[in-house]
Amino acid sequence: xxxxxxFDIDGTLVxxxxxxxxxxxxxFAHHGHDVxxxxxxxxxxxxxxxxxxxxxxRSDDAVADAHAxxxxxxxxxxRAFDGAAELLTRCHDEGITVVLATSASRHDxxxxxxxxxxxxxxxxxxxxxxxxxxxxxPDIVEAALDGSGLAAGDxxxxxxTVWDVEAAKRAGMPCVxxxxxxxxxxxxxxxxxxxxxxxxxxxxxDFEGWTSGSG
Numbered sequence: 001x002x003x004x005x006x007f008d009i010d011g012t013l014v015x016x017x018x019x020x021x022x023x024x025x026x027x028f029a030h031h032g033h034d035v036x037x038x039x040x041x042x043x044x045x046x047x048x049x050x051x052x053x054x055x056x057x058r059s060d061d062a063v064a065d066a067h068a069x070x071x072x073x074x075x076x077x078x079r080a081f082d083g084a085a086e087l088l089t090r091c092h093d094e095g096i097t098v099v100l101a102t103s104a105s106r107h108d109x110x111x112x113x114x115x116x117x118x119x120x121x122x123x124x125x126x127x128x129x130x131x132x133x134x135x136x137x138p139d140i141v142e143a144a145l146d147g148s149g150l151a152a153g154d155x156x157x158x159x160x161t162v163w164d165v166e167a168a169k170r171a172g173m174p175c176v177x178x179x180x181x182x183x184x185x186x187x188x189x190x191x192x193x194x195x196x197x198x199x200x201x202x203x204x205x206d207f208e209g210w211t212s213g214s215g
Contacts, residue, residue: 002211004097004150006141006173008159009112010045010104011181013084013200016112017044017160018182019074020067027066028055041182045161047103047134068105075108078115081180083201085118090207092121100125101144101157103134124148136166145171156210158203162191176210178203 011017021040028035035055043051048064056063091098098121102109106129113119124147131139145152157168160181165188168175174194179185185196195210197203203210 001094002096002154002156004099004148004155005091005211006099006101006144006150006155006157006168007088008045008157008161008164009100009102009109009116011160011183012081012158012164012178013087014078014080014112014115015180016078017041019078020044020071023067023071023074024051024055026070027063030066031060031063033060033063044181045103045135045159045163047128050134071108075111078111080115080117081178081200083199083204085116085121087200087204087207088116088118088121090204091211092123094207094211096211097123097148097150099123099144099148099150101140102126103128103140103163105129135161135163136170138167138170141167141171141173156194162187165191165193176203 007013021037024040025037033056043054049059052060052063088098104127106127109125109127126140126144126147128134130143133139152172155173157173157175159175160178161183165175169192176195177188177193178197178200180199188196
């Protein structure tokens with residue numbers, strides 16, 4: 001069995017992806033950029049700076065700041081997916097180290113943790129503030145491994161986007177995905193996801209499968 005699980009949070013454990021899409025769409029529009037919601041959805045999971053550059057071909061701090069302000073009003077209303085806290089607790093009870101590795105800022109990650117309400121099961125948290133580059137770069141994943149004392153070969157990453165899969169692969173570990181972030185199964189498989197589950201609850205139901213490498 002694996003010794004550690006690294007979890008993405010946004011779209012994987014907490015239902016935020018579409019809130020981010022709307023916030024980004026409003027932020028881009030407010031600053032004169034015509035970016036469709038469908039294009040934005042495909043970029044969710046990247047850090048703010050990388051997402052803006054991917055969307056318009058250059059950085060724009062004003063857009064990133066506007067997104068933070070628009071999304072920020074939702075931070076106290078975030079909801080974890082069904083089974084998320086139970087999944088973290090199950091890992092903890094089985095002696096598996098639980099690490100949150102997110103492209104969110106430290107500030108946003110604190111609110112995401114509050115939505116999860118499972119602090120007793122979380123061993124370490126790494127955010128975008130701890131890495132030089134956001135997903136799909138492996139920096140956040142590697143920082144999470146360093147901070148928790150885990151080895152990539154003994155872990156699995158759980159995410160919901162192709163950026164999670166790419167970051168995990170580049171860090172040397174498999175990535176199991178859930179469809180809760182709205183990214184299609186075909187895209188996740190093409191990116192290299194080793195297993196895909198419709199929901200967090202179904203990921204929990206097959207706990208022995210994916211933690212033993214047979215998922």
